Amino acid sequence: RKEVEQDPGPFNVPEGATVAFNCTYSNSASQSFFWYRQDCRKEPKLLMSVYSSGNEDGRFTAQLNRASQYISLLIRDSKLSDSATYLCVASNNNDMRFGAGTRLTVKP
């Protein structure tokens, strides 16, 4: 079983749509969680950290459920520029494990 599992997609949505990505992690000792964005043929870039209380950054909302070992990312009012692969990350003492990513395409 993979340590971090994500639905690979692809998710194809129209501009303005709301889209949600889910992620599960198997290591209950994981302490920190992140969402990264990776554009085609580019390096991953930190999108946001994920906190137990949930956190929001503009159109993006991240949630963590430690009991279910589940992380989510919600994108509201999708833009064309949101098209990318979104990587879920679970970390234990700076040993970060990445999911394979969920691909999002936002269409006009």
Added chain:
Amino acid sequence: NAGVTQTPKFRILKIGQSMTLQCTQDMNHNYMYWYRQDPGMGLKLIYYSVGAGITDKGEVPNGYNVSRSTTEDFPLRLELAAPSQTSVYFCASFGIVLGGYTFGSGTRLTVV
């Protein structure tokens, strides 16, 4: 502020050749990492370092070696290249202030 710099950006190797992938960071981060990413897959940890002089194996260390003689540099060495090592390699460093990794732009390696 350059962040994490990787060289080369592209390389084609013949089976059995060796090479070193260079990685340098100017953020004074103690933690540095090497990942590989195969097409359509997530990143897999090859080696990591928590500070100068200290290195540890990750998930997929076979066929690779690293060293960490300074805080800034964390080179990755392939001794006998194999086709299975065809991949994109990312170096990253970790800083508490940012709360996440900063990645280099990657090295695309093809072994033929």
